[in-house]
Amino acid sequence: MVEHHHVEEIAQVLDGHPSGRDSYVDASWRRCVELYGMDPTRSDPAHIVTDAEFRAHREQADWMIGAARSGLQSLFRQVAGQNYVLLLTDAKGVCVDFFGDDLFLDELRRAGLYLGSNWSEELAGTCGVGACIVTGEPVTVHQDDHFGNAHTLLSCTSAPIFDSLGQLAAVLDISLLRSPSPKSSQNLAMSLVTAAARRVEMANLMAASRREWVLRFSSSPEFLDVDPEAAVSLDGSGRVIGATRAATQMLSRGDSLIGRRIDTLLGLSVDDLPDLMRDRPTEERVVALGDGGAVFGHAIAPQAPRRSQTNQGSTSRHARGGVLSALAGSDPTMGRLLAQAERLAPTHVPLLICGESGSGKTKLARAIHMASRRGGFVSVDCAGAQPEDLRQALAAQSGPGTLLLRHIEDLPTDTARVLAGLLDAHPDLRPISTSATEPSDLVSQERLPATLYFRLSGSVLDIPPLRERQDLGWLLERLLRRHCGGEMRLTPSARAELLAREWPGNLRELGNVLDVACALAESTVIDLPDLPDVTETRDKEQDLEAILDACDWNMARAARRLGVNRSTVLRRIRKQALRAPD
Structure with missing residues (x-):
């Protein structure tokens, strides 16, 4: 009877x-039927992405997970014992981080409240994450607000997380x-999740602005230094180069702040920022708003002085690059590469990033995009991509991206x-391509038409493999904190073993090894027995046919066994001229 009433209500809408x-619930119901062709009488289970897809989503969201982790842990402590589960999804709705009670894990998995679940509206129907992605606003989708019958017992409250350029980056x-029947029972959940999302945006902006001035705001002096409401980052001339969503709403009623001078938004200039630093009482740090109101301001100076270009060495120049500087330690090759990337980031030059599988090509591309201060970011996996895939990816793209x-x-x-025609139709779209193939081979082996290759490779950035990097120790400590939390550490023998390995799978392999080691360690100390053995066959092409036979020529399974991408398997098959048995 309840199911019949739900279907009738959707029909009336x-x-x-x-x-x-x-x-937003009515609007979502209409989209579910009219746009996605969904049937409200069906009880479809949660959509879970494949292991390979999950790794790709998690890798792309790595920077955001790091910014959000502390906030999620704090939020989960607040709701501990109340049976809540926390999900962090990327902008496409795929859950990339999760906090929940271990006692209910099986039930949470079945409901899709777990890692790898895809809560985009076109797959899950009306739901908290999906509605939040579409509206860009905090929402609660409570019980039979959900479109699909499989989810009508759930209550989901979601808040968007925007990056410092104003683009949707994640959903919390x-x-x-x-839950109790009244939707108002989730008002506290709404307050908690919106506050947590605001703090994640603040943490992300602070992490990306260590070399820039940051101005934080609060309507109350008591919370200014400990929990401000909004913030902007500024370049040396006082132009806004990053902002939290709350700052955009506070200072320009939702219009982008990027590129605007701070003295056109507030009653101060960049020269006044030192007067708002922490050595003054908070109640004296008053900043006038353009509408006649006022807030309290807290200015944070760059953590290191800017150096003139003539005084900077090749290995330190990239320190000004904010998000780019987070990709390497004191490795000369990476230093030169990131300095080059920093100079190219704000230009329109098309880039080709080359490097072995797992070496961080996508991370570098994402960092260049962030440093470029462009708007939209569209990612396409070219392995098997059809023309309609490209058209669909670019359909909603407008303006610089x-x-x-x-x-x-x-x-x-x-x-x-x-692709060539689509690039002509989108002149503001800057292409960045990645390849595990040598640039010269892309043309000589006819992997790309020569005209397209030269159009995409205005400049080539070649990432060194992990085994050649001098900052492996720095990377090891950074990834250890990211994958295992700040409490885990390595014994000297375990550290020496990891530094001595060849790492044919590069950063991806190192991350997987640390995941296993953290799971196996019986304390906060990782020792030699906790490290997984080196898989001798993971990167040996002469074993590829045997592995494919053992996997029944399933490309995804073979890729997982080899520890590489599916596209790498396809490339090796073509290179060795292998054919599946009849």
């Missing part, structure tokens, strides 16, 4: 009659498997022809 629910969701073409060496010929 489709006929133009309001349901009395929140307007707090959900219950079962970045098009990331991953595994460009695997772009099908017919799609390559279409």
Whole structure:
């Protein structure tokens, strides 16, 4: 009877009659039927992405997970014992981080409240994450607000997380498997999740602005230094180069702040910032708003002075690059590479990033996009990509943005022809391509049409493999904190063993090894027995056919066994001219 009533209510909304629910629920129900072709009588299970897809989503969201982790841990402590589960999804709705009670893990997995679940509206129907992605606003989708019958017991409250350029980067969701009937029972959850999302945005902006001035705001002097409401980062001339969502709403009613001078937004200039530093009482740090109001301000100076270009060495120049500087320690090759990337980031030059599988090509591309201060970011996996995939990816793109073409060496010929036309149609879209193939081989082996290659490779950035980097120790400590938390440490023998390995899988392999070691360690100390053995066959091409046979020529399974991407397996098959048995 309840199910029948739910279906009837959806039918009434489709006929133009309001349901009395929140307007975003009615709008989502209409999209589910009219746009996605969903059936409200079906009880489809949660959509879980494959292991390979999950790793790709998690890798792309790595920077955001690091910024959010502390905030999620704090939020989960606040709701401990109340049966809430916390999900952090990327901008596409895939859950990349999770906090929940171990006692309910099986039930949470079945409900899709777990890692790898895809809560985008076109797959899950009306839900908290999906509605939040569409509206860009905090929402609560409570019980039979959900479109699909499989989810009508859930209550999901979600808040968007925007990056410092104003683009949606993630969604923070707090959900219950079962909750009281009134939707108002989730008002506290809404307050908690929106506050946590605001703090994540603040942490992300602070992490990316260590070399810049940051101005933080609060309507109350008591919270100014400990929990400010909004913040902007400024370059040396006083132009805004980053902002939290709250700052955008406070200073320009939602219009972008990027590129605007601070003296056109507030009653101060960049020269006044030292007067707002922490050595003055908070109640004296008053900043006038353009509408006649006022807030309290806290200015934070750059953590290191800017150096003139003539005084900077090649290995330290990239320190000014903010997000770029986080990609390497004191490695000369990476220093030169990141200095080059910093100079190229604000230009329109198309870039080709080359390097072995797992060496961090996508991370570098994402960092260049962030440093470029461009708007939209569109990522396409070229392995098997069809022309309609490209058109769909670019359909909503307008204005300056970045098009990331991953595994460009695997772009099908017919799609390559279409790509040139799409680039003509989107002149503001800057292409960044990645490839595990040598640049010269892309043309000589006819992997790409020569005209397209030269169009995409205005400058080539070649990432060194992990075994050649001098900052491996720095990377090891950084990834250890990211994968295992700040409490884990390595014994000298375990550290020496990791530093001595060849790492054919590069950063991806190192991350996987640390995940295993953290799981196996019986204390906060990782020792030699906790380290997984080196897989001798993981990167040996002469064993590829045997591995494919053992995997029944399933490319995804073979890629997992080898510890590489599916596109790498396809490339090796073509290189060795292997054919599947009849």
